[in-house]
Amino acid sequence: MRNDLDRELALAWLRTAAAAVERQHEELTALDAAIGDGDHGSNLRRGFAAVVAAVDALDADATPGTVLGKAGSTLISKVGGASGPLYGSALRVAGAALPAPTADLTALAEALRAGLGAVQKLGGAAVGDKTMIDAFEPAVAALERAAFDGFTLREASALAAEAAEAGARATIPLQARKGRASYLGPRSVGHQDPGATSTALLFRALAEAVTA
Amino acid sequence: MRNDLDRELALAWLRTAAAAVERQHEELTALDAAIGDGDHGSNLRRGFAAVVAAVDALDADATPGTVLGKAGSTLISKVGGASGPLYGSALRVAGAALPAPTADLTALAEALRAGLGAVQKLGGAAVGDKTMIDAFEPAVAALERAAFDGFTLREASALAAEAAEAGARATIPLQARKGRASYLGPRSVGHQDPGATSTALLFRALAEAVTA
């Protein structure tokens, strides 16, 4: 088990994420059908299949940042919709912040904070708007706290996954203010946001990859 | 109770028929939906509503032939489809054969035989083709037999109605060879022909009008 993010862990994270998306795309699509347009699962499925192919083709000396950056640009060019540019930019910006062959927990948390910043800049959403931000923000905050408290990457990523999952669940009672769900007004209440759900899935994939 | 067809009985027949169509149009349409195009009930409903209005507007000295003829031309100009020209021509030709103020059973049977002939000429169908002919022919034959045997109009029209109803039921096992139902080939078997069913309804209306 590793305590740093290296190329291998970055690859394992993306592969684990792709497998989880493949397993759960129908569930994500069903969530999106309820308050969006019913494509979130297929969007991410198409995207992560392309991501796995793209990062597999990278050189053996790629940095974790290169791997994540490649994943990001692949998502941007393959997914479309809202989630493609958002997740794509997040990973691209996070990747750009990880130039070294390995990154410790603090560096990872910083990079993901930068990625979250890219999502916020592009989409203009804040916590509570019922978007992926509602899972992303608490997950990054959990990583930062864990780094500050000296936790291991394993502990930190597990805490981040839990925080993301709690954040996703917490979108249920919210009324959406961004994205398609906002068109529904009060009718968006009572449904879990698909993007927040997939964000939780991505942080859970990180925790699993770290443990594996 | 009358033993001759006069203007009043002709009017009563058409009004009784119109009321029966109004009551049973959904059933006729359902039969037509099964093996045709689902409009037979609404076709006749529209047609007989117009017939009642048209014959009501006739002069008080109209002959029964004028009444039936007017009903026939009204059906032709209001119904469309197969049943409009067929029923319309039948009544027009039958009407033309009834120039006198009253007609006895023999004259009525002859007029309806002529009307049946018009249907056969226009549509080219024979008994057993699963059309209105399968009810029309036995009904006319029953009238003719009854006239020959010296029955009353009341008895004769009841026999004709029964014969028409039996003829309509007998279309169930047949495979259609004319009209839309023929498109279904063997799949037309097992359904009662809508036109034969409405023919039975028209002869039942005659029997009821005679009795009333």
Next chain:
Amino acid sequence: MKKLINTPESVLDDALAGIAAAHPELTVDRENRVIHRADAPRPGKVTLISGGGSGHEPLHGGFVGPGMLDAACPGEVFTSPVPDQLLAAVRATDGGAGVVFVVKNYTGDVMNFSLAAELAAEEGIEVRTVLVNDDVAVEDSTFTAGRRGTGATVVVEKVAGALAERGAKAAEVASVGERAVAASRSFAVALTAATVPAAGRPGFDLPEDEIEVGVGIHGEPGRRRAPLRPARELVAEVVDTILADHTLSAGDEVIALVNGLGATPLLELYIVYGEVAARLAERGLTIARNLVGNYVTSLDMAGFSLTLTKADPELLELWDAPVHTAALRRG
């Protein structure tokens, strides 16, 4: 039943009101239920008239205009027009050069148009009739009412209309129409049933995984029920069924019409067209011209029909001729 209507009884009148409002370039005689060119009658021009039950829009009203029909007579839903209506159309558009009726082969249509032709003859107007019977799903035998008229009607109205526009004689117009009929075959597949407004429920029940093969355009079930399959396989069956009945050989050119039955999205029709093109290419046939869209519909039925017309230089030239109607415009 879910429909954008006022009442089942007023469907045709309400639609005619909308057509009249939407198309100032047409004259809509709502009383007689005739849609005709505003510039009718055109002296010396053969008059091309068609009509049939409503529920097949844009057929026939959408094809009234320069280069195609002079008049269309819409009947009640799935019910042929009545003779009076057709006679009113003849009177409104007859330019003294003769009248040609385009009639889809259904018992009711044939009878009503022929009664109308008799009435016109009594007024001294000679009417010729082109009978369209392109649907290979129906066996053309004494055991049926003959083949139904379906998608080929558009081809017939287009080429006959183009020839009439050029001042051809009535016999020539009728004859090119008959040639188009003889050169055309169609076949249709339904994914769902149609609901006639007055009936209020679908004409047949179809399970989620089944289709009707060989349907007509009046909501009647087809020749048989079959499992739903990928577009490629469905198209293969449709193409092969048509070709088995067509006098087409490798190297021939066709006009291909992939027609939606009313509730099928254009996205799917293009998928179907792609498969049709691929299958015909395998058979060595070239699609010289095509139409993809809703042209001869069956109310809210989902599904498609394919019409293949064997092309020749004259038919292609008439097909390409200018036309200005609500549903077909070029030139």
Next chain:
Amino acid sequence: MKKLINTPESVLDDALAGIAAAHPELTVDRENRVIHRADAPRPGKVTLISGGGSGHEPLHGGFVGPGMLDAACPGEVFTSPVPDQLLAAVRATDGGAGVVFVVKNYTGDVMNFSLAAELAAEEGIEVRTVLVNDDVAVEDSTFTAGRRGTGATVVVEKVAGALAERGAKAAEVASVGERAVAASRSFAVALTAATVPAAGRPGFDLPEDEIEVGVGIHGEPGRRRAPLRPARELVAEVVDTILADHTLSAGDEVIALVNGLGATPLLELYIVYGEVAARLAERGLTIARNLVGNYVTSLDMAGFSLTLTKADPELLELWDAPVHTAALRRG
């Protein structure tokens, strides 16, 4: 799910194959998923490009051609196109006079088009964007992603395309597009839900006697559920909702688009149009131009949308200008 498709994954590629086969007058770059005019690039002409998720056909591919779009980029079903795809369209059609994007206002579309504009800028190509947001069902506030772009897109593409065809400058083309947006409002009602192929089931359940009022074009439910009513009453609500948000007064002229959402027969759309015309006449408004048909669809959704664009002489003149595309032709 009953659809004429091969697999849910191949819907877009298979449809593009069909579009390529059906329209030799267009170039279909199946690799990059770009449909563009075969005569592109046209030096000196401003390039008008649009795109969006598939499932809205004929939008946008059906509007590519002289007088309208230079290129269209179809995304996956209900998913905006990706920046690379849009950049490929820019590269294929840029004639050196500037590029104008027509973008329907959805978060995904806005982001992908703006990323593409950045990429184009890096290549020295300046891109202007016209954002279409005509749907009054959505409150235009900070509590939403803003109004959706729906039926008005056709109007914007038509008038901007006509102006671009005449050699206007990019700023002028974008500005007339923006004017058309500002002059347009739309509202839609759904009778049934749409089924996204990859999802396999309808986006929402709707009882036989209920409709969704204020839907968009992506299968999402509307603002509220309501009982099904006669067309006249539904249209009254739709017209009144639009007028309440529109700067129209008695005597004004409008362009009216009665648009089918995919599974609604033309017969019903004409009934709706007749009611729209009557309602607007009551309000003293004149319909100067109209379209009735399937233009901006939502897969197999039954229902309609109404778009009213306040007309002025310039917009009408551009509306009437010649256009030669698969879905709109005149002149």
